[in-house]
């Protein structure tokens with residue numbers, strides 16, 4: 001009864017996975033053969049999927065449903081033994097990572113463009129995760145890309161669409177298809193890691209939370225965990241129903257795109273704790289009553305306090321941050337005598353450290369925090385760890401921050417994004433800067449003297465693989481730093497990211513923009529962003 005068709009095809013240019021898989025405009029993915037070529041190239045790049053078990057799911061954005069049907073038919077046609085898929089094709093990225101691990105699957109395909117908007121004219125993406133539940137490392141994505149360049153056919157099952165609404169196992173062509181509730185396994189994992197009784201008691205004491213799911217995938221997860229299992233007041237989870245275009249918004253948890261939440265948290269009668277997550281549920285934003293916590297600070301606070309949660313009571317083996325993430329966590333690691341690793345941007349670089357037990361906690365400035373419980377960053381996990389810490393310390397978010405800075409000093413931090421700039425202009429800007437790096441040390445710009453300047457290269461301490469050209473890092477005397485790199489997830493032109501930080505051991509109450517003014521001025525003198533891009537202001541400041 002197997003009805004496999006082999007369709008002739010040709011390589012399609014530009015199917016090169018970036019920071020987190022292949023991300024393009026949705027209409028690009030909807031072109032005939034585009035998705036099929038890439039999916040077949042995944043199968044080819046990983047050495048085939050015959051007899052393998054895969055997890056498949058996505059964040060529910062526009063085209064998620066159609067893409068999943070194609071992937072199921074292609075998995076069946078290429079001999080996969082089994083595919084486990086979230087009901088209606090839904091799985092948050094961390095839940096997919098967990099499912100791969102708890103089911104002992106060989107890998108998984110995750111459909112998402114993370115925090116980018118969704119819709120026919122917005123963004124779509126696909127990535128492959130390994131048996132450890134984490135994003136494919138560079139060697140594997142390179143093999144997938146190589147496969148896209150020589151593909152000449154793909155195999156697909158000629159069958160009606162699979163029913164993904166009914167939970168349970170059934171045959172789909174020659175393959176086994178299991179449809180699972182997307183939340184259950186994930187919620188079970190959270191109950192193991194955190195003291196749900198302590199958090200429940202906190203929530204019953206009158207402590208109010210507001211979780212903004214931003215019309216994205218964490219809605220059902222947050223309703224189940226925060227409201228049903230932990231007893232948060234009904235209505236604590238807002239924008240809880242996932243929609244294919246995220247309610248027309250940017251499902252990006254930062255003060256710009258989660259403005260409603262910021263307004264609520266800084267307004268009259270603000271709740272005690274606010275949080276948001278992104279399109280696919282791996283990012284998080286934390287904000288107390290009148291107290292926004294930068295992701296870099298959040299990572300540092302979690303590193304300093306994780307032992308207060310049962311899952312981390314034994315302490316942390318080490319911490320890791322992406323290179324552009326602020327050095328706030330480094331200071332915690334130093335004080336606590338644990339190793340701290342700086343990796344290139346992208347969660348895949350944490351995988352080996354987590355697998356090898358060299359790091360327990362890791363994070364990125366881009367609102368990603370996670371631990372060795374899965375191999376993706378995890379938005380709700382970060383929220384629950386914060387709540388667990390607050391429940392134990394019986395302090396407000398603002399008080400926790402004040403205490404943290406008093407102990408470790410404050411690292412003022414901000415990221416400036418220049419979006420959709422001309423690719424040639426962006427490449428020339430970064431290229432010219434890289435060519436001058438050797439001359440910079442000792443020179444003074446806007447009053448700041450350069451201590452060191454490098455094009456960041458990372459040697460993985462576990463497998464020795466080298467990732468070069470990962471961004472320009474310039475350190476100034478006195479603990480200031482700027483990092484410049486081009487985004488690997490943008491879908492339009494180039495995005496220049498400028499990461500600014502300044503350490504202050506004693507003065508914690510400055511306006512971050514003012515505290516960073518000297519670093520911003522020095523960066524402008526060094527890189528000439530205004531002259532080269534014609535932009536006088538960044539498009540997004542976070």
Ligand code: G1P
Nearest residue numbers: 019020346347364366487488489
């Ligand atoms: C961005 C973030 C990075 C994150 C990635 C995927 O990548 O900066 O930290 O891992 O999205 O969520 P970028 O566009 O900077 O390459």
Ligand code: ZN
Nearest residue numbers: 114115280282
């Ligand atoms: Zn995401």
